Amino acid sequence: MIPRTLFEHEHDAFRCTVRRFLDEECVPHHEQWEQDHRVPRSIWVRAGELGLLNATTPQAYGGLELDRRFSMIVQEEFGRAATSGLNGFNVHDIVAGYFINFASEAQKQQWLPKMAAGEVITAVAMTEPGTGSDLQAVKTRAVLDGDEYVINGSKTFISNGTNCDLIVVVAKTGNSGKGAQDISLILVEANAPGVAKSRPLRKIGLNAQDTTMLFFEDVRVPKENILGGVAGQGFYQLMKELPWERMSIAIQSLGAAHAVLESTLEYTRGRTVFGKPIFELQNTRFTLAELKAELTIGQSYVDACMLLLLRHELSSAAAAAAKMWCSELYTRVVDKCLQLHGGNGYMLEYPVARHYLDSRVNRIYGGANEIMRELVARTL
Template sequence: MREELRIMVPRSLFGPEHEEFRNTLRRFFADEVMPHHAAWEAQGYVDRKLWNRAGEMGLLCMAIPEEYGGLGADRLFSIVLMEEKAYLGATATTFEIHSDVIANYIFHFGTEAQKLHWLPKMASGVAVGAVAMTEPSGGSDLQAIKTRAVVDGDEYVLNGSKIFITNGHHGDIFVVVARTGDSGEGKRDISLILVEGDRAGFTKGKPLQKVGMKGQDTCELFFENVRLPRSNLLGGVEGKGFMQLMQELAWERLMVAIGAIAGARMALDVTLEYTRNRKVFGKSVDSYQNSRFKLAEMKSEIAIGQVFVDRCIELALARQLAPEASAAAKYWTTDLHCKVVDQCLQLHGGYGYMMEYPIAHAFIDSRASRIYLGTNEIMKEVIARTL
């Protein structure tokens, strides 16, 4: 039985339609994803046909209005997808980044022409989206980026590089963070520019070899005199990029927290099953007080974290989620996720270190969450500024 069915504080976010969709997702991941997951980890990315299949099933860009190819569904459907993916450990899939990050930038800030051109393609899975922020010389400090777009007549000329870009290998449309000005005021010089994956001068590196999340499409990007029409500027106005990024950042960090809590629940569930069945000195592992206390502590902390995350979801749906709240959710839940996974692996003993056990995958996959979307140290700095 899933821990979510026995959680201390019953959840009230989801209606019957969301739970029905959850069952659909479980079948989709069981049939279309998990049987191929090991092969995708070996090659460093999912097969392209998975994107097409997800589009056919209406699993992409669900919250985007119907006039732009989406389903016009409420964001809770996207959250259900995030939870199911994290619970199953399907780290190779990146539908939520495509649908609830990149598509959001285009929908919220793009011109009508940009929305009509790209969103239907993204909803169908014909085009895969990526956002290119991080650079080899720096991560969290977006005001210090070096990638630059210079005006040349009716075009921009883009030069620079990006690293750790999710969906980089399959990407067809990239929201690229670039410097378009020299005012010296940092954030006022940043713009977001749409870059098609087949532009001359734009090259992609091989999938990066990561410690975990090995099947997730992640690579480096290089821009060498890439010429782009000025109509590719997201929203059509320079200098708005930093503001656009900040408006979406609270939601993006909450997405990490949603996955972290679901992943922690999965780790606890598989450990409960293991400790009930594993015998040590003639008794099940879960019959020892140390084991029972550890399991009780983890269940309590996960329940506490879920309540906070659910409240943040409610605020995000009302567009009232404060940056410091999402920062707190991101750092606390990812720290908890890693702690839970570590303790659960310990309760598995030597078998926990074997890759045939889900807890071993969770151990290597969970660690990155304390780094991406801003390190947890940066999250604490965001909160500290509000003291």
């Protein structure tokens, strides 16, 4: 309908690489990964070889130093291929942003090249069993003891929790009672004494995505492991990366929704009822036309947001609106397309059924959509 003008030739070539990797090396194995509740580390290494991990990381630290449109392509293609097990790649990318913006030179040199190569897998330990989206209410605490911080607490819904080698832990380091000013981000190696991982969490969908709880009991790390070198900067650091995290959810939601619509078009053209293809029924055509229009509008908004992001002008409210609207559009597309499949839509051999299981969480993680509405409401 409206041609996209966001990408250039090198982006199209990169998209071909991503698509080939997914179609040849991921999609055929994704069902097994769902049974294993994780993506094998060999896939992380392969993704690193192809430049799919931390593509925006500077070349000095092992990355390709590309613009965010390359990251956008990765997220779109993950959605298209329904390879939700690879969602942990985005968490890894967000951690790279923390390093690039806030880590010391020694920390960058130590970790970023291994992260870009897929040799070190990272996680962010943010959410706790009793806090949800309220980051200022975290109870995990890091107490300074000489030259070390001692960390105690627990975290849940941790993407890459089983595979991770390095964890960015959100913890309280102060007692001012001012919420955000007491929070810090601390680097913790996953094999450190006192760190424990739960079994993979049982989820409705995203079964191939490695998700666990993490426990910290008297975990000692050097005080230099505070990101930014000064305690109390964690909330600001989190806020700096959250707009991209929310944009990535919007991007992947649209990529997946486009794929669902395409597969439904194919299905309705080939399936007959009352002697003619389902597609020829007016209800079917009107439903699909409505979804196509909504997806085109959503894509235009997301592409406009990406242009602002490239100029470092994207507001938190704009990113929140994109995450909220696109994640809800994704579930609408899936619901209506599943209905057009009839009973077959309830069978996991059809892509729409897998999307039905995987799509629901997009309205929760990255900040629940109720929080997104509040962020938008503050601009009214």
